[in-house]
Amino acid sequence: xxxxxxxxxxxxxxxxxxxxxxxxxxxxxxxxxxxxxxxxxxxxxxxxxxxxxxxxxxxxxxxxxxxxxxxxxxxxxxxxxxxxxxxxxxxxxxxxxxxxxxxxxxxxxxxxxxxxxxxxxxxxxxxxxxxxxxxxxxxxxxxxxxxxxxxxxxxxxxxxxxxxxxxxxxxxxxxxxxxxxxxxxxxxxxxxxxxxxxxxxxxxxxxxxxxxxxxxxxxxxxxxxxxxxxxxxxxxxxxxxxxxxxxxxxxxxxxxxxxxxxxxxxxxxxxxxxxxxxxxxxxxxxxxxxxxxxxxxxxxxxxxxxxxxxxxxxxxxxxxxxxxxxxxxxxxxxxxxxxxxxxxxxxxxxxxxxxxxxxxxxxxxxxxxxxxxxxxxxxxxxxxxxxxxxxxxxxxxxxxxxxxxxxxxxxxxxxxxxxxxxxxxxxxxxxxxxxxxxxxxxx
Amino acid sequence: xxxxxxxxxxxxxxxxxxxxxxxxxxxxxxxxxxxxxxxxxxxxxxxxxxxxxxxxxxxxxxxxxxxxxxxxxxxxxxxxxxxxxxxxxxxxxxxxxxxxxxxxxxxxxxxxxxxxxxxxxxxxxxxxxxxxxxxxxxxxxxxxxxxxxxxxxxxxxxxxxxxxxxxxxxxxxxxxxxxxxxxxx
Numbered sequence: 001x002x003x004x005x006x007x008x009x010x011x012x013x014x015x016x017x018x019x020x021x022x023x024x025x026x027x028x029x030x031x032x033x034x035x036x037x038x039x040x041x042x043x044x045x046x047x048x049x050x051x052x053x054x055x056x057x058x059x060x061x062x063x064x065x066x067x068x069x070x071x072x073x074x075x076x077x078x079x080x081x082x083x084x085x086x087x088x089x090x091x092x093x094x095x096x097x098x099x100x101x102x103x104x105x106x107x108x109x110x111x112x113x114x115x116x117x118x119x120x121x122x123x124x125x126x127x128x129x130x131x132x133x134x135x136x137x138x139x140x141x142x143x144x145x146x147x148x149x150x151x152x153x154x155x156x157x158x159x160x161x162x163x164x165x166x167x168x169x170x171x172x173x174x175x176x177x178x179x180x181x182x183x184x185x186x187x188x189x190x191x192x193x194x195x196x197x198x199x200x201x202x203x204x205x206x207x208x209x210x211x212x213x214x215x216x217x218x219x220x221x222x223x224x225x226x227x228x229x230x231x232x233x234x235x236x237x238x239x240x241x242x243x244x245x246x247x248x249x250x251x252x253x254x255x256x257x258x259x260x261x262x263x264x265x266x267x268x269x270x271x272x273x274x275x276x277x278x279x280x281x282x283x284x285x286x287x288x289x290x291x292x293x294x295x296x297x298x299x300x301x302x303x304x305x306x307x308x309x310x311x312x313x314x315x316x317x318x319x320x321x322x323x324x325x326x327x328x329x330x331x332x333x334x335x336x337x338x339x340x341x342x343x344x345x346x347x348x349x350x351x352x353x354x355x356x357x358x359x360x361x362x363x364x365x366x367x368x369x370x371x372x373x374x375x376x377x378x379x380x381x382x383x384x385x386x387x388x389x390x391x392x393x394x395x396x397x398x399x400x401x402x403x404x405x406x407x408x409x410x411x412x413x414x415x416x417x418x419x420x421x422x423x424x425x426x427x428x429x430x431x432x433x434x435x436x437x438x439x440x441x442x443x
Numbered sequence: 444x445x446x447x448x449x450x451x452x453x454x455x456x457x458x459x460x461x462x463x464x465x466x467x468x469x470x471x472x473x474x475x476x477x478x479x480x481x482x483x484x485x486x487x488x489x490x491x492x493x494x495x496x497x498x499x500x501x502x503x504x505x506x507x508x509x510x511x512x513x514x515x516x517x518x519x520x521x522x523x524x525x526x527x528x529x530x531x532x533x534x535x536x537x538x539x540x541x542x543x544x545x546x547x548x549x550x551x552x553x554x555x556x557x558x559x560x561x562x563x564x565x566x567x568x569x570x571x572x573x574x575x576x577x578x579x580x581x582x583x584x585x586x587x588x589x590x591x592x593x594x595x596x597x598x599x600x601x602x603x604x605x606x607x608x609x610x611x612x613x614x615x616x617x618x619x620x621x622x623x624x625x626x627x628x
Contacts, residue, residue, distance in 0.1 A: 277488060
């Protein structure tokens with residue numbers, strides 16, 4: 001008896017003291033839909049969880065709509081490529097919503113090799129009163145049927161179903177890093193390390209290759225594509241970023257194969273900052289058009305840059321995300337953090353940009369006032385209705401009371417994925433396996 | 444560069460090379476297969492480290508540092524020069540260099556390796572072998588690390604004196620790894 005209670009005590013304290021996050025729960029992508037009503041997250045286990053905003057109640061106008069789980073489904077399963085003897089991870093790399101055109105919601109989700117179109121629809125009625133079977137499905141004995149009746153639709157508890165409507169597979173030799181829906185709402189692109197493919201949403205057995213940077217001899221490879229996005233308004237324009245820190249803007253009207261860019265954005269490297277790791281930290285991890293279509297934002301390891309589409313030779317604005325890491329690149333290389341791919345996001349009016357960092361910090365930069373803020377997504381600071389306190393990293397010398405020193409930063413807690421509501425100041429931040437949703441302070 | 448900073452840089456470069464190689468081999472067993480982007484970045488770091496290692500070694504020699512202890516490194520790094528991109532040059536070079544007939548190779552070797560021609564000739568056969576294998580790899584993807592691991596000790600027996608095996612191994616691993624990182628696909 002005593003032994004049993006000891007075991008129980010050990011088990012309880014073990015579970016309490018260790019933060020168990022199974023790897024499958026790690027969130028790998030977050031995305032608001034175009035109205036902001038829905039928020040989708042994808043995780044390493046291949047699942048998609050969709051949150052829906054509560055309707056704001058008239059009786060409590062100060063209580064803004066909160067997001068609750070709306071639907072959960074398994075989007076991708078682990079697969080095995082028998083030809084290459086490779087496992088294909090089920091991790092969801094990206095989710096993109098299609099704008100709503102009827103009562104159902106549609107989203108594209110992708111893992112390393114396959115893109116799927118999912119339909120999420122509600123069912124709140126079901127037919128009752130069949131002639132040949134009972135309401136619970138049992139077949140009725142035909143000899144007992146004496147009259148005919150017309151089945152009627154009766155209300156039922158709301159059920160949200162997700163069904164895979166299209167599966168777009170076998171078009172990528174390399175790992176898919178991004179997908180982007182065209183403003184024509186008929187086509188989309190999927191991008192891997194060396195190629196960009198154009199699909200029609202209705203056709204799954206065929207895609208057009210529009211960019212191919214694979215060299216004839218793979219030994220001559222010097223750069224890969226890291227991300228691609230369609231222009232938000234011009235259906236013929238898209239941009240793709242490279243591991244060398246450049247962005248190419250392409251026009252699909254010029255040629256079937258868009259290997260020749262029409263604009264090339266690159267900032268010349270500052271020779272004074274050259275190091276072993278210059279190539280790694282200049283690799284662009286994310287590229288996003290502004291909502292108005294006039295700017296491009298890129299994220300590399302240490303900075304976020306805003307480019308004017310009319311100016312190719314240098315960015316319009318450069319923001320330092322965590323420049324204090326510049327002197328620590330060697331350790332960050334050893335612990336693999338230097339390969340982390342941070343995303344960046346615009347707010348609805350393109351006046352503020354946001355990106356993540358380490359220690360569960362994320363940063364916002366106001367482009368007009370040039371002010372920036374560092375916030376933290378953590379359980380201790382995130383009681384409901386609590387106001388987030390700005391954080392500060394101490395770079396050297398005297399550390400003030402609230403500051404945290406660079407050496408105390410937790411590099412296992414990284415915020416790679418964030419998203420901003422299209423119209424309001426609501427943000428969703430993924431911190432490993434936790435999702436944080438923050439809203440503007442209500443006056 | 445002073446002798447001490449050259450030595451520090453040298454040690455740093457070697458350390459980064461060692462870390463990079465272990466990352467390269469670890470990535471082969473990763474779930475989801477070899478990631479092209481990551482492999483490319485790793486090979487770039489290894490290349491920079493190798494370049495800096497060479498230039499720091501040259502400045503060490505300028506300061507009268509012992510060249511003999513460096514010879515085993517030469518062996519491996521010469522084959523590295525041969526099969527991997529020369530420092531600032533663009534990419535077509537390595538394919539062309541290794542495609543050239545053996546008689547041409549000592550020339551390019553002399554440029555890089557202070558005329559260690561005898562050892563270079565010994566290095567040529569492994570590279571010729573590896574050239575063939577590289578072709579095969581390009582044609583049919585071959586991810587089995589055990590094949591390459593077996594190849595390397597064989598090369599080492601040819602190329603380097605026994606005492607320097609471990610040091611040489613690191614360099615010739617780079618030689619193979621740098622140009623195999625990509626053709627693995």
